[in-house]
Amino acid sequence: MIHEYLIQLLTIISIYAIAVTSLNLTMGFTGLINLGHMVFFGIGAYASALLTLNGVPWYFAMLIAGILASVLGIAIAAITARLKGDYLAMVTLGLVFIAIAVSRNWISLTRGALGLPGVPDIIRNNFYYMVLCMSIAGICIFIFYKLINSQTGRVFQAIRDDETAAAVLGKNTYFYKIISMAVSTFFAAIAGSLLVHHINFIDPTIFDLEFLVVIVTILVAGGLASIKGSVISVFALLALSEAMRFVLVSPALIGPVREMMFEVILILILLFKPKGIFGKVDV
Amino acid sequence: MLSLNNICKSFGGVKAVDRCSFKTEENEITSLIGPNGAGKTTIFNIISGLTNPDSGTIRLLNKDITGMPAYKIAQSGISRTFQLTKVFRNVTVKDNLLIAKNTSEAEMKKMLESVYLHKPLDAIASELSYGQQRLLEIARALLKPHALLMLDEPTAGVNPRVRQELKLILKNLKKQGKTILLIEHDMDFVMDISDKVIVMNEGKVLREGKPKDIVKDKKVLEAYLGK
Numbered sequence: 001m002i003h004e005y006l007i008q009l010l011t012i013i014s015i016y017a018i019a020v021t022s023l024n025l026t027m028g029f030t031g032l033i034n035l036g037h038m039v040f041f042g043i044g045a046y047a048s049a050l051l052t053l054n055g056v057p058w059y060f061a062m063l064i065a066g067i068l069a070s071v072l073g074i075a076i077a078a079i080t081a082r083l084k085g086d087y088l089a090m091v092t093l094g095l096v097f098i099a100i101a102v103s104r105n106w107i108s109l110t111r112g113a114l115g116l117p118g119v120p121d122i123i124r125n126n127f128y129y130m131v132l133c134m135s136i137a138g139i140c141i142f143i144f145y146k147l148i149n150s151q152t153g154r155v156f157q158a159i160r161d162d163e164t165a166a167a168v169l170g171k172n173t174y175f176y177k178i179i180s181m182a183v184s185t186f187f188a189a190i191a192g193s194l195l196v197h198h199i200n201f202i203d204p205t206i207f208d209l210e211f212l213v214v215i216v217t218i219l220v221a222g223g224l225a226s227i228k229g230s231v232i233s234v235f236a237l238l239a240l241s242e243a244m245r246f247v248l249v250s251p252a253l254i255g256p257v258r259e260m261m262f263e264v265i266l267i268l269i270l271l272f273k274p275k276g277i278f279g280k281v282d283v
Numbered sequence: 284m285l286s287l288n289n290i291c292k293s294f295g296g297v298k299a300v301d302r303c304s305f306k307t308e309e310n311e312i313t314s315l316i317g318p319n320g321a322g323k324t325t326i327f328n329i330i331s332g333l334t335n336p337d338s339g340t341i342r343l344l345n346k347d348i349t350g351m352p353a354y355k356i357a358q359s360g361i362s363r364t365f366q367l368t369k370v371f372r373n374v375t376v377k378d379n380l381l382i383a384k385n386t387s388e389a390e391m392k393k394m395l396e397s398v399y400l401h402k403p404l405d406a407i408a409s410e411l412s413y414g415q416q417r418l419l420e421i422a423r424a425l426l427k428p429h430a431l432l433m434l435d436e437p438t439a440g441v442n443p444r445v446r447q448e449l450k451l452i453l454k455n456l457k458k459q460g461k462t463i464l465l466i467e468h469d470m471d472f473v474m475d476i477s478d479k480v481i482v483m484n485e486g487k488v489l490r491e492g493k494p495k496d497i498v499k500d501k502k503v504l505e506a507y508l509g510k
């Protein structure tokens with residue numbers, strides 16, 4: 001019983017680890033205020049669900065989901081990259097509301113608020129599915145480490161710190177911002193895909209802003225521009241959130257209290273430790 | 284090397300640069316001087332592609348670079364620093380340099396030594412003093428492959444010791460025969476180091492010539508001291 005419970009937790013932790021580290025790539029390392037991260041996650045989940053429900057093999061569906069999200073990510077970055085200031089933040093936040101509206105109203109595709117049940121398992125055995133999720137998370141984190149420590153990753157960080165200075169050193173900052181978004185959104189969709197095959201169901205609530213708050217809280221608590229921080233933070237905060245289950249007597253309280261927990265942590269971190277636990281960059 | 288032809292730029296009603304033309308020669312130090320607001324920094328921004336001129340053309344190494352994006356102009360051979368220093372704050376000294384050029388630790392250390400910056404490569408840039416950040420910015424600009432180096436008031440806003448070091452650095456660069464376009468307020472220093480001086484006032488080139496001719500010029504004195 002407890003064993004099965006741990007398997008569930010580690011599966012979710014792996015999926016969140018992909019979601020948070022990929023957000024760190026854009027927000028932490030490149031300085032792109034991307035508030036639509038969970039839209040790419042949700043698109044990955046929907047694409048994967050729809051494709052596998054129509055008989056496409058899961059690995060193929062996952063790949064297409066990643067590419068779809070990535071194409072949208074590239075488009076958003078291309079539109080906003082030349083604009084100054086926080087346009088990306090506004091556009092990506094707008095994207096959240098568009099995603100909610102589309103997923104609720106494009107009934108013929110998404111069945112609207114009813115959602116899509118019966119999304120097939122990739123692997124029946126939960127233990128092996130956990131191993132799959134952990135492996136993909138490991139690959140993803142490895143790729144991020146390699147990327148961050150490459151010349152490309154250096155340019156990402158230069159753009160975050162001073163885009164003008166990066167440009168006069170001969171870097172096409174426009175191109176690099178697009179690359180950052182392309183990679184980040186691809187992996188967000190992979191995470192979404194893994195989640196939907198885990199819970200075998202998806203509905204428009206995947207785009208809810210609460211989800212974004214959770215992901216951003218984990219990111220900021222671990223620290224911007226620290227992959228290690230993100231991973232540790234995912235473990236710590238999800239474990240803490242799970243612990244609520246044992247502390248709270250009334251099951252009806254669990255949902256709201258957890259939500260509040262993330263909001264409180266976010267505010268506390270911003271007030272007292274804006275660099276997060278392992279971060280190198282101020283929020 | 285670099286030639287500006289009839290460059291104009293207005294911000295709203297302000298004519299920041301007004302029909303500006305001049306040339307820099309290879310292996311020479313050309314200095315831009317002029318009172319505050321004369322348009323010197325705006326000229327730098329136009330040359331490096333950060334600001335588009337309203338009219339006029341810029342040629343670098345016989346290539347028209349007018350209107351090209353900043354990164355392409357940088358790739359065409361211009362390296363520059365800023366009046367208010369711009370380092371990459373949250374990364375190490377080493378990463379600041381590696382962005383300019385993917386090179387060996389030995390070359391980076393040599394470069395830091397040549398600009399009198401005695402800091403380890405793994406120090407975070409934001410932990411450096413302002414003067415040290417300026418030295419780092421110059422090291423970075425020097426490391427970036429370039430034909431022309433542009434320095435916007437390198438000795439401004441730093442303590443006297445760093446100021447002396449910066450003057451030494453510039454003298455060393457002159458010895459190496461570097462081609463430099465310099466904005467500088469310290470007159471004695473400018474007259475000492477420059478091969479050519481261009482005096483700007485209210486966006487216009489007022490005078491252009493050898494230092495010894497400029498110091499004697501009445502118009503230049505007027506621009507600086509008022510009539």
Ligand SMILES: Nc1ncnc2c1ncn2[C@@H]1O[C@H](COP(=O)(O)OP(=O)(O)OP(=O)(O)O)[C@@H](O)[C@H]1O
Nearest residue numbers: 294297299317318319320321322323324325326366
């Ligand atoms: N982005 C801008 N928007 C509006 N006005 C500007 C802008 N940049 C420069 N100016 C104006 O253009 C004029 C020239 O400014 P510039 O910074 O080029 O002068 P400068 O010669 O570098 O002066 P300083 O010695 O003080 O650095 C000034 O009147 C300035 O206020």
Ligand SMILES: [Mg+2]
Nearest residue numbers: 323324325366
């Ligand atoms: Mg200036």
